[in-house]
Amino acid sequence: MLRPGRRLAIDVGKARIGLAVTDIHAILASPLATVQRVESIVDSVDAVLKEAEVAGEILEIYVGVPVNLRGESTLSTEDSLLFAEALRAKTEVPVRLLDERLTTAMANSQLKQLGKSQKDARSTIDQMAAIAILDFALSVENNTGNSPGLSIEDWRAKYE
DSSP: OOOSSEEEEEEEOSSEEEEEEEOTTSOOEEEEEEEEOOSOHHHHHHHHHHHHGGGOOEEEEEEEEOOOTTSOOOHHHHHHHHHHHHHHHHOSSOEEEEEOTTHHHHHHHHHHHTTOOTTTTHHHHHHHHHHHHHHHHHHHHHHHSSOOSBOHHHHHHHHO
16 A cells, blocks of 8 residues: 655766656656756755755655666765765655666666667656656555665665
8 A cells, every 4th residue: 555645756867867756646657857967966966856846745755776786886876875865964855765776777678669769868768767766666665565665774784
């Protein structure tokens, strides 16, 4: 059973950050925006939070954390963790981390099925990856009844 309330998913990339949000009943995940990444993580977090204001009140935020196929940390893993920590410092909304190692591949596959190239859909690929993160999170909650993902502290304890 899903708790009512909007969820926000964030796909953190080196150049762009994809955002997706659910409806209030957590039934449908929709693209929200693509935010251009800037040098400062804090400025990038501020830009994400500004875009998220449009969605209204958010129950939880899910940040996708890429790990390699062996489940090990990479430079992108640490970047996503630092982003999540900066985000948590700026909002009261709980921030949960989800393993996102296959979301970009799924989004690329969906683009190919739609007949679009990666180059044609750079801004939407990040939003599609965020939708995949949200879909996974909703599936976990629906099947287990628990909040999906891990807190930042639990993630670091598990993977470091």
